[in-house]
Amino acid sequence: MNYTSIKKYFVLSILFLTLKNTAQVKILFDNTKAESAGNADWVIDADTRNLYFTNTGSITLTGNESSAQRFPTPLQAGISATTAETFWDGGISAWAVDLVKNGFEVESLPYNVPITYGNAGNPQDLSNYKVYIVC
Numbered sequence: 001m002n003y004t005s006i007k008k009y010f011v012l013s014i015l016f017l018t019l020k021n022t023a024q025v026k027i028l029f030d031n032t033k034a035e036s037a038g039n040a041d042w043v044i045d046a047d048t049r050n051l052y053f054t055n056t057g058s059i060t061l062t063g064n065e066s067s068a069q070r071f072p073t074p075l076q077a078g079i080s081a082t083t084a085e086t087f088w089d090g091g092i093s094a095w096a097v098d099l100v101k102n103g104f105e106v107e108s109l110p111y112n113v114p115i116t117y118g119n120a121g122n123p124q125d126l127s128n129y130k131v132y133i134v135c
Helices: 001-022 093-101
Strands: 028-031 048-053 057-069 105-109 132-134
Touching: 001 132
Parallel strands: 028 105, 028 132
Antiparallel strands: 048 057
């Protein structure tokens, strides 16, 4: 191996390691069924509490159950090693905060967004995520 080949290999190795270590793994939490149980909700964050579950199993916007949004707020960029588990308001927010502390990016799939795979028109298509969590 000559010097040019070694240099090229070294540069490609550094580039690969940089991309590998900085590529953020996206995790999608399912909330398509708007799961809740009394005061407990199965969301990472919900800024709105307007869902109501009818006797027939449908969901209306006339209640006070958690309605998770796609991106939790405040933004996950504000999370540091010392951020409290209660940074977001959701029954499983501690789990999501811990994931962000470990370098992952988290989102919720709201109740009114379809679950798809291979649909380029859906920004929350499962093909855009490494992990899909159903609670």
